[in-house]
Amino acid sequence: MVLKGKVHKFGDDINTDYIISGRYKFKTLDLKELAKHVMEDIYPNFYQRIRPGDFIVAGKNFGCGSSREQAPLAIKYAGIAAVLAKSFARIFYRNSINVGLPLVEVDADRFKDGDEIEVDLEKGVVRNLTRNFELEFPPYPQIMRKILQDGGLIEHFKKYGTFKLD
Amino acid sequence: MRGTLTQQIFSAKVGRWVKPGEIVLVDVDFVMGQDGTAPLAIKAFEEMGGEKVFAEKKVAFVIDHSAPSPNQGVSELHKRMRDFAWRQRIVLYDIGEGVCHQIIPEKGHVKPGSIVIGADSHTCTYGALGAFATGVGSTDLAAAMISGKMWFKVPETILFKLNGKLPTGVFSKDLILFLIGQVTADGATYKAVEFEGSTISSLSVDARFTICNMAIEMGGKAGLIAPDEKTRAWLEERKVKADFEFLEPDKDSYEKVYEFDVSALEPQIAVPHRVDNVFPLSKYEGTRINQAFLGTCTNGRLEDLEIAARILKGKRIHPEVRLIVAPASRKVLLEAMEKGIISVLIEAGAVLVTPGCGCCVGTHNGVPASGEVVISSSNRNFKGRMGNPDSSIFLASPATVAASAIEGRIADPRNYLN
Numbered sequence: 025m026v027l028k029g030k031v032h033k034f035g036d037d038i039n040t041d042y043i044i045s046g047r048y049k050f051k052t053l054d055l056k057e058l059a060k061h062v063m064e065d066i067y068p069n070f071y072q073r074i075r076p077g078d079f080i081v082a083g084k085n086f087g088c089g090s091s092r093e094q095a096p097l098a099i100k101y102a103g104i105a106a107v108l109a110k111s112f113a114r115i116f117y118r119n120s121i122n123v124g125l126p127l128v129e130v131d132a133d134r135f136k137d138g139d140e141i142e143v144d145l146e147k148g149v150v151r152n153l154t155r156n157f158e159l160e161f162p163p164y165p166q167i168m169r170k171i172l173q174d175g176g177l178i179e180h181f182k183k184y185g186t187f188k189l190d
Numbered sequence: 191m192r193g194t195l196t197q198q199i200f201s202a203k204v205g206r207w208v209k210p211g212e213i214v215l216v217d218v219d220f221v222m223g224q225d226g227t228a229p230l231a232i233k234a235f236e237e238m239g240g241e242k243v244f245a246e247k248k249v250a251f252v253i254d255h256s257a258p259s260p261n262q263g264v265s266e267l268h269k270r271m272r273d274f275a276w277r278q279r280i281v282l283y284d285i286g287e288g289v290c291h292q293i294i295p296e297k298g299h300v301k302p303g304s305i306v307i308g309a310d311s312h313t314c315t316y317g318a319l320g321a322f323a324t325g326v327g328s329t330d331l332a333a334a335m336i337s338g339k340m341w342f343k344v345p346e347t348i349l350f351k352l353n354g355k356l357p358t359g360v361f362s363k364d365l366i367l368f369l370i371g372q373v374t375a376d377g378a379t380y381k382a383v384e385f386e387g388s389t390i391s392s393l394s395v396d397a398r399f400t401i402c403n404m405a406i407e408m409g410g411k412a413g414l415i416a417p418d419e420k421t422r423a424w425l426e427e428r429k430v431k432a433d434f435e436f437l438e439p440d441k442d443s444y445e446k447v448y449e450f451d452v453s454a455l456e457p458q459i460a461v462p463h464r465v466d467n468v469f470p471l472s473k474y475e476g477t478r479i480n481q482a483f484l485g486t487c488t489n490g491r492l493e494d495l496e497i498a499a500r501i502l503k504g505k506r507i508h509p510e511v512r513l514i515v516a517p518a519s520r521k522v523l524l525e526a527m528e529k530g531i532i533s534v535l536i537e538a539g540a541v542l543v544t545p546g547c548g549c550c551v552g553t554h555n556g557v558p559a560s561g562e563v564v565i566s567s568s569n570r571n572f573k574g575r576m577g578n579p580d581s582s583i584f585l586a587s588p589a590t591v592a593a594s595a596i597e598g599r600i601a602d603p604r605n606y607l608n
Contacts, residue, residue, distance in 0.1 A: 037375055037464065041572040045579075046551040050226050050256050051263030053233060065579035085376035088409065089572060091311040093230055093327035114380050114411055115311055119327035167213055167341055177329045181238035186337040189215050 027105040027126075031076035032070070032156045033137040034063075036083035040116065042066045043087070049094040058094055059101035063145045076103035079143070083109065087116025093096040096120040106143055108132060108150065121168045124176035128161050145172075166190065192440040194347040195414045196382040197305055199322045202434070210346045210445070219321075220248050221303035221334045226255045226551070227309035227327070229267040232274045236330035243278050244338030250281035252290035252297065254546040258286075260554035288334040288519025288545040291315040291403065291487035296428065296519055302417040303434025307331070307340055312487050312569065314405045317424065318398035320417040320436065322382070325406065345411050347382040348373075348496045352389035354453030359604035361497070362397035363489055363567065364586040365389070366404045367458040371468025373448070379409030381445065387451050390415055395424040396491045403488045404569050407465040457602060460585035463573040472591060474600050479584075480562040482507070483597035484540075485516030485548045489567035489588045492522050492531075498592035499531040501606040502538035508598030513540040514556045516548030540595075552577030565594045 036127040048061050050154065061068040080086075080099065086109035087095060096119050099107065106126040110133075122129050128143060150159045164172065167189055171181055174180040180188070192198070200208045203216040223231050228251050243249045246562035251271050259265040268285075275282035283293050291312050301308055307313065309331040316323035326340070333342050350369060356362075370377075383405045390398065398415050405413025415421075416436050425432050443449065457471040484490070484498050495517060505536055507513045515535055517523040523545050526532050536542060541556075543549075549556035550568045557577035558564050563584045564576060571583035586594075589603035596606075 039570075039572050041570070043573050045574050046226070046255075046553055047574075047577055047579075050267070050551075050553050051261065053229055053267070072380060085379065085409065088375055089311065089570065090226075091309055091325040091327050092226060093309075093329060111376065111379065113376070113409060115325050115327060118330060122329040153484040158288075165213055165343065177333055178234055178237045181240075181333055181336065185239075187215055187333065187339055187341050189213065189341065 025146065026142055027077065028142045029079050029105055030075065030139060031081045031135050031139040031141055033135065034080060034119055035158055037085045037088055038082050039089035040092050042054035043090055043095040044092065044098040049092055055097050055101040059099045061116055062098045062102045071102055074103045077105045078106045079141060080101065083113045083132055083134050086112050088113035091115045093119045093123060096123050096125045099127045121171050122177040124172065126172065130159050130161055134188065192437040193386055193443045194439050195320065195411065195416055195436060196322060196345060196347050198436055199445060200303065200344050200580040202303060203305060208344050210344050212344045213341060214344060215339055215341045216305055217338055218307050218334050218340050219301065220299050220306045221331060222250045222252065222290055222294055222308035222313065223266060223331050224255055224310050225253045225257065225271060227331065228271050228329035230402030231309060231331040231335065232270055235335055238332060238336060238602055240332065240336040243280055243335045246279045247281065249335055250294065251275050251444060252283045252287065252293060253285050254289050255551055256553040257285035257546045262502045286520055286544050288522065289490060289547055291485045292490065292518035292522065295319060296305050296521060298428040298430045301430055301434065302421065302432045308336055311406045312403055313412060314413045315399050315403040315487055317402040317405065317412050317414040318395060320414060322412050322414065324412045329513045331347050342396055345380060345382045347384055347425060348378050349444040349447045350383065350385045351447060351449040352385060352387040352452055354389055354451045355392060356389060356452055356455060359589060359607045360363060360455050361587040361589060362393055362400045364455060365452055366401045367460050367468050367585065368455060370408050370466050371406060373408050374462065375407065376409040378405065379570040382412045382414065383408065383410040383412060384414045386416065391418060394493060395420055396493045398486055399491065407569060448602055457587060457590055459600065460571055462571055462582035462584065465570060465585065471586065471602055474584065475602060477600040478563060479511060479565050479594055479598065481556060481558055481564045482511060482513045482591045483549055483556065483564060483566040483568065484588055484591050485518065486568040487518065488569040490516055490522065492525050494567065494588040495526045495531050498588045499534040501589060501592040502596065503534050505538055507539040508594040511598050512556065512593040514543060514549060515540045516543045516555065517545045519545050549576055565591050565600060567591050
């Protein structure tokens with residue numbers, strides 16, 4: 025699957041409180057409603073600037089902080105196709121794969137806000153169409169690849185009834 | 191082979207020696223969800239086709255983050271948790287029981303050598319009892335509630351060797367803030383963290399919880415301390431048998447070893463808006479505050495309330511400051527009442543709220559106004575954490591919180607303790 029869209033650039037250590045504030049997440053399971061508040065505290069009106077299929081590109085330790093799965097869900101429901109970052113916090117990483125939001129570890133410094141990029145998840149390649157370069161990224165561990173291919177952990181469990189490691 | 195504590199736990203579970211980097215599927219010993227994460231887990235459980243949890247006594251829901259409910263939206267989600275818990279006959283700790291990370295160990299659900307997952311990032315707290323405990327999201331929680339299993343990458347481990355006696359007025363909170371400042375917010379990402387040395391041995395189990403609680407603030411997957419006599423006594427009081435035998439870890443198995451002598455450590459403070467933005471308290475002494483918060487899974491335990499009461503006894507808080515106190519559990523509250531701690535705090539001007547997360551997560555119980563400054567004994571000072579992105583949060587020990595409440599400015603607790 026090749027994803028194509030525009031880059032929205034963020035800095036280092038974007039925590040899950042910034043992605044979706046506790047003010048909202050305790051109140052509702054309505055993910056479309058939560059998505060409207062994505063990144064609100066550090067980037068007012070971010071939601072309005074997203075075109076479906078766009079990407080978040082961020083620095084190191086993206087998704088640090090709480091275990092709220094509403095964070096990757098709010099990003100996904102806001103229309104973001106994948107998050108690219110220098111590195112990710114671990115609970116966020118697991119949660120994203122579980123809800124079917126692809127994450128890619130790349131050197132984020134080479135991307136600027138507004139760049140048009142393509143992400144080929146199968147081949148493990150990111151192409152920056154604006155700046156004309158390609159970066160490779162390492163494959164997911166087998167179990168994560170399987171969960172992503174199944175369309176998330178819910179679908180994985182529907183299919184197998186438990187974790188299927190191989 | 192002895193490896194690290196983490197490796198020993200995973201190897202015992204899998205039934206063979208495991209190495210960092212291996213992906214393993216293990217049985218979990220206990221799983222927990224709270225009111226910010228369990229409703230989504232119930233939804234996932236149902237969508238996955240879950241009918242019955244894998245073991246009623248090994249699953250607990252805790253209503254602590256917005257308890258009692260401040261609005262209808264939250265009430266509906268709480269109701270959903272209660273209905274699910276009653277129907278499934280799982281353990282339910284409803285409003286007023288306290289913060290999940292206080293209650294789960296306090297009620298005897300955590301054993302050394304066990305693997306516990308919780309849908310809350312501060313689940314790493316239980317590592318203070320020698321368990322491998324880690325935070326997951328709601329869908330992983332649902333998967334574990336159905337299967338009783340979880341997959342893990344066996345992590346690399348970082349060791350902190352801490353020696354020396356903490357000076358008067360300097361506490362385990364100051365120590366862990368100092369360490370986070372040293373290694374930064376992603377210094378241990380994907381890794382387990384273990385703590386040992388004479389400093390750790392000298393700490394009470396309560397104080398050790400504070401250390402392991404904040405392992406996640408350096409990105410850690412878990413934070414562990416090997417059980418000793420203090421741990422065994424603490425567990426015995428809660429009727430938990432500690433039968434897992436740890437071997438002395440093998441120092442070569444650690445990816446990295448940090449060594450610190452903490453005998454001259456000063457009180458520390460984390461400055462807005464990052465937990466790893468840590469300085470000696472003296473640098474920020476005198477900063478005006480509007481609210482002081484004592485509580486949370488980091489520092490809402492009996493000895494935390496006790497030290498605050500020692501500082502506040504016979505004094506009044508500054509007239510322009512609110513002091514909010516949330517005991518970590520009903521048990522802590524009862525013990526603090528018996529010891530006269532609660533009356534000291536209230537006579538000094540403190541406001542007592544329900545045992546639980548209090549104002550830490552910004553849902554109720556003391557949301558700061560714009561431009562206001564809070565000093566808190568909690569674990570996160572992210573912008574907006576307490577419900578208002580235009581306020582600022584400083585993190586410090588309960589003693590520093592109490593001293594600052596008296597002065598209306600960030601103050602050194604050592605001036606109140608001999």
